[in-house]
Amino acid sequence: MSKRKGIFVSCNEAALCCDKSQYKEASLAEKIRLNIHLIFCKACRLYSSRNSRLTWLLKHIETEELSEDDKRIMKQNLEKQMSD
Amino acid sequence: MPTNVIDPNTWIDKYSNYLFNYTIGRVNNREIAQDLVQETFFAGLKSMKNFKGEASERTWLVAILKRKIIDHYRKSNSKKGKAEVRMQQIGDTETEGDWLEEKVADPFELNAESEIENKELGKAIYQCLDKLPEKHADIFRLKTIQGFDTEAICNEYNITASNLWVIIHRARTAMASCLENNWFK
Incomplete structure (x- = not known):
């Protein structure tokens, strides 16, 4: 990625920055560009607010995933059964 | 075959x-x-x-x-x-405590509704995730719900970082429109 980018970016790039910032992986420059873009772009403002809402929702579900430990135990049990 | x-x-x-x-x-x-x-x-x-x-x-x-x-x-x-037997025993103990106070909903009840909502939300999210292409769903889940590093996922799936962000972007857009009706009000 070239370092020399203006402060005005396309919607595609703004969306990329927006996605990255949802995972706290956007650099400061990217955040600034995103916010400048949001000032004049209504569509991206909408996307950005939906994106934050999605992140918020995802944070609020109970993580109903099996832990790696649980999976390992299940695997061991299954392997035991297989060898029998 | x-x-x-x-x-x-x-x-x-x-x-x-x-x-x-x-x-x-x-x-x-x-x-x-x-x-x-x-x-x-x-x-x-x-x-x-x-x-x-x-x-x-x-x-x-x-x-x-x-x-x-x-x-x-x-x-x-x-x-x-x-x-059923246990239920009856609860009914029999009239002696303890002020009945009115017991009947008043305790503050924990406030959480009950949001807990149910949480469960429904979880279900909705997984249903939406199910509609995504399998690879996208996997990557999105690893990244968002399990919080893996970008780098780790890239290595695992043998893709570049920009590839990953495109997939994430598509998944997020799809998820947002899938959840829109019930959860974006």
Whole structure:
């Protein structure tokens, strides 16, 4: 990625920055560009607010995933059964 | 000639989370759900010969799991009598405490609704995730719900970082429009 980018970016790039910032992986420059873009772009403002809402929702579900430990135990049990 | 092959070694990695979520939506208890999923894998192993390869592995395992869940409810139904006896005992203890105070909902009740909402939200999210292409769903889940590093996922799937962000972007857009009707008001 070239370092020399203006402060005005396309919607595609703004969306990329927006996605990255949802995972706290956007650099400061990217955040600034995103916010400048949001000032004049209504569509991206909408996307950005939906994106934050999605992140918020995802944070609020109970993580109903099996832990790696649980999976390992299940695997061991299954392997035991297989060898029998 | 079977079109779908079966390989128990990959079951846990591939399907355990899916089956677990399927179960937890129906039995509402982590431990029971986990047991049922494990039993499903055992049963699948036993009846592997009967797998004709007409359905995908996952569909086949879900079919087994459904039977396991029904069995679970049959078993717990036969224990119903005990619960009734206990209910009656609660009714008999008139002596303790001020009844009015006991009847007033305690502040924990406030959480009950949001807890139910949480469960429904979880279900909705997993249903939406199910509609995504498998690879996108996997990557999105790893990144967002399990919080893996970008780099780790890229290595795992052998893709570049910008590839990953495109996938994430598509997944997020799809998820947002899928959840829109019920959860974006």
